[in-house]
Amino acid sequence: MQAGAVAPADYLLHLADNALVLGQRNAEWCGHGPALEEDMALANISLDLIGQARLLYQHAAALMGEGTTEDTLAYFREAGQFRNYTLLELPHHGPLAGTAAAERDYATTIVRNFLYSALMLLLWEALQRSADIQLAAIAGKSVKETRYHFRHARDWLVRLGDGTDESHARTQAALDHLMPYTQEFWSVSPAEAEAVAAGAGVDARAWRQAWDELVNDALVEATLQRPKDGGHVPRGKQGLHSEHLGYVLGEMQSLARQHPGASW
């Protein structure tokens, strides 16, 4: 890896947007958790994720210049400019026809946190050796936090999967719904290819086997069946999102857009 390299801004935004969008999604449980302890757990996980996003946005903003700040990146970009995995913007329930809204489903929340934290455990670990020393420093903090996110999600995956008939069925349905979206982890975007070439990023494909082992081991313990790979490969990290991201951003950005520059 080349010393002193910096990651392309688009790669930093991919990592930052992942953390922000999932942090915002999980924060929807604040005040609505299935138990008080889980309400607090999800809020704390969101706090970590949004903290990671802030560090990454600050780093990206310094590289981008021209008045860019962490706030302009979080609050004043449109859905098509976000670079997060599509998986992370989906609502906390399974697929529905039309525009129907449904009750939040905790199994969906847990399965998504599990699939994503298993990946980030491996990627943050590797990114500690990034040639971009600021990104490496952020990875060094994030990996410590992701350990606890993974531990939380894996624990609940097993409790729900190997739980009652109802919790098992809902967890299996969530897995069937979400697993295909993880195919995006293993496709390479132009920003990722550029980051890897600069020695600043990691090629997630090198970690696929390790991810499979983490996932499969937990699924066996949870008595869940892993769905077959295949189907559509989402491209959220290239700015092609599902219809759901706009709603997430609408809620998250409205205050900052109505009161630009406000502080409290």
Next chain:
Amino acid sequence: MPGSLAQRAWEVLESIPDPEIPVVSIRELGILREINEDGGQLEIVITPTYSGCPAMAQIEDDVRAALAANGLPARIVTRLAPAWSTDWITPGAKEKLRRFGIAPPHTLPSANVVQFARRAARDTDAVRCPHCGSDNTTETSHFSSTACKALYKCLACREPFDYFKPY
């Protein structure tokens, strides 16, 4: 260098309490890293605990206010690497945490992430109750009043308590 600017800054800053856990200081927690002096210019280096810790802005404000109150203008630098660790909390501060009712963190396990993940649900080391000293305790929730703590209960004295997780 008695009486130097850096010496005076240490004296001013080392007793600043942590905003969340005021029984311990930011120096004892390992948040206040370095005080450098170069040509009469002071540089204070602090490091965040968790990425999203909401106390960090408060800590920076407290540092700035304490320096200003003592006529010590300084630049405050936030440094991320090496990442803060609970292993940096001094033994004295761990004892203060325990007396405050928070079980202090165990030493950070050296296991890599995959090893950690494999035994994720089975943390084997007993966490000692800060109230009665019993090892007969159980984890209620991985996260508690803050991200850095887990919620436990003691099966001997029946009291709930927070455990400062290794980071």
